[in-house]
Amino acid sequence: MKLREELPVDHHLATVYRYGAAFCGLVLLTFAGLGFADALSPFDTSGDTIAGMTTNVALSVISAVVGCALLVGAVIGGNFASALNMTIGGLFVLSGFAHTFVLDRPANILDFGMTNVIFSYVMGLLIATFGMYGRVSSRLPHDNPYWRRRHAGRTAGETKAPALPGAEPRALARGEGRGPRDGRGALR
Template sequence: MPHFPINHPARPFYRVLSGLIGLYILIFGVWGTALTWGQPLFGRNGDWALGLRTNLAFSLVSIVFGAVLIVGASRRGNLGHYMNLTAGVVFLVTSILLMSVLQTDANFLNFSMSTVVVSMIFGLVLLGTGLYDKVGPHEDAEAERNRRYHPVAEIHRRR
């Protein structure tokens, strides 16, 4: 069983951070859709929005992802926890896969290296926020703290 911190004191900060990432992605998607409207869905033109290269397909996907992240950040339960963990993994995997095809015709989302770097940063931040924004009853949080500060755990930490 993983030991995710429950009711972490910095949880509101992590929710705001994931919400800001979602807002950036949403604005990027809307801006990119306005720029690329009428072009082919998977076009490879040189369109840039907010510092990232885009096409119509990437812009539309960004609108959906941004909205989903904002919804996850606005919920008080564990929905945001699971959404951030999933989104972090999706961003990391997508950026690595598309980095491997940057200079080929398989670059269907029209990524550039700056888009890869931003996607990796967003993925790492979302993964980190997902690790620390789990919610649970006070008893579960207390049990997690007791496990973390148990005398046996102290012995292992000193080694």
């Protein structure tokens, strides 16, 4: 089974994946553009502050590449955008963890500060949430393609309790059923 077969092209979830990727990509491109505008040195660990976060050219390049990737995902849309959002969101969260440990150390070549780490966590969770929307939940509606994929043998009508053979649905609700009865009208 291919990923494209799992979600119809015109499904409303594809719009969420598309707009989420586009929004986050534009935020990252804006941050990268502001970093390039200051003409910073590539690995300067005492770089300038832009939008409350420290940056250098290397971080601006990475932000531009990831922002462009998200915009490409927004153009393609569908399951590709969803998978891309979840992957990039996870990488942002991992980056936040990794940079938490290299703050104020020589290994901090991207000049991350605490605000960068918090931004990485928040942006990662936001991007991942856009990717997981409608895919990961315990209460997906039965017309959701991901619910149908997980419950391939069941349909929306089959999720109800199966009726006993020969029993009326209302009679079952009252605890009654058809069958042999004794002299007082109770089931034997």
